[in-house]
Amino acid sequence: MKKIYIIHENSEWTNHLTNRLNELGLPFEEWFLDKGIVDLSETPPDGVFYNRISASSHTRDHRYAPELTESVLSWLERHDRKVLNGTRALRLEVSKVNQYMALNGAGIHTPKTIAAVGKQQIIEAAEKLGRKSFITKHNRAGKGLGVQLFHSVHALKEYVYSDTFEEPLDGTTLVQEYIESPDSSITRCEFIGGKFVYAVRVDTSEGFELCPADACRIDDLFCPADEKETSPKFRIIDDFDDEIITDYQTFLRDNQIDVAGIEFIKDSEGTLYTYDVNTNTNYNREAEEAAGTYGMMELAKLLGEELNKVNE
Structure with missing residues (x-):
């Protein structure tokens, strides 16, 4: 039976997706790529493959997960398997230099x-x-x-x-x-299947190391899963509309990136600077519940649609 294959190295960030896949009754298998082998003479299974390997894998003692994943993705692509966030997306995930060059190539402004x-x-x-x-x-x-x-x-x-x-x-x-935001915030735009889902405002007043994943714990900095925090650090913006969205969608299409969170900041003059592309994007539970929209559910639906296409 053809199924969905989730390629990752961090179960805490992936459980939210697999829960949604179970909810939709979709068949899936996890490939935990912290170590392993790739027999290039074999033919990979058929199905849909979704890459969730992160640039921060080395912080979880998975130093060579991206390198192993690149081998696996190359193998899959060689056999024309359906891959979401393939080798090109991985290349941008692990190098901000590559990100900025690709963004600039698409006419998107980045900080010097x-x-x-x-x-x-x-x-x-x-x-x-x-x-x-x-x-x-x-x-x-x-x-x-x-x-x-x-x-x-x-x-x-x-x-x-x-x-x-x-x-x-x-x-x-x-x-x-350093780009200083007048209200100490940045905006993160989420895309699934190359389409805009929502934008979230992130309060950066307490530091730079802010990850939207509920599982994040970075020293003593705020984590969005902390229910004691009275002022939400992550808030989905109602009816967000900016011409940058069209530019981002073109950039994602041209770089074969299916799922991503792209972050930008505006200075006091309103100039927009894009500074990060996260192809292993995560979503904040409390912000989504407040807005009534759920990224992982939309992603699970997309994977199900792609699986149906493979099964046709």
């Missing part, structure tokens, strides 16, 4: 960014950027990990040459202009 390998080169990048305030981030990170805000090159030097410096997984640090 310089990539650097080497500690002295990070300092040189900040000097070349020429901004009073700037941030550093890892090229391959996820969950906002490694993001730091600096207000001087001197402060950056102290950090880079200290014991607290976080070495990027791939050695590449991004030095990026």
Whole structure:
């Protein structure tokens, strides 16, 4: 029997989807790719394959999950299997440099960014950027990990040459202009099947490392699953309408990305900067319940529709 195959390395982020698949009575199988083998001489099973591997897999001791997944996806695509978020999507997931180049290629504005390998080169990048305030981030990170805000090159030097410096997984640090939001928020636009589902406002006043997944726990920062928080950090925007949505949909189509969350920020002059494409997007339960819309259910329905096409 043909089925839906969920490729992932984090059950906490995937259970919400498999619960919906069970609710709809859809057959599925999970491929947990933290380690494994790929026999390239064999023929893969038929069905629908959905890739949910995250750039942050290394933070869960799954260092080579993306590399293994790329092998699996290449194998599946070679045999013309239906794959959602295939090799191209994975390539963008694990590299912000690739994200920005693809976004710019689609005419989408991103913050001024310089990539650097080497500690002295990070300092040189900040000097070349020429901004009073700037941030550093890892090229391959996820969950906002490694993001730091600096207000001087001197402060950056102290950090880079200290014991607290976080070495990027791939050695590449991004030095990026700091875009200040007038209301300390960013907007995340969710797409399923390449179509816009909703936009969510995210309060960033307490820090950068904010993940919408209910399972997220990042040190002592706010997690949206914390029911004690009186002011919601995540709120779905009613009737969101912006011309950027059309640009995003074109970008997703051209880069073979089926499911994604794209984040942008606006400065005090209203200029929009797109700074992240998350192809392993998650959804906040409380925000969805308040709005009466459910991302994982829409995703499960999409997978069911694709399975029906394969079965025809």
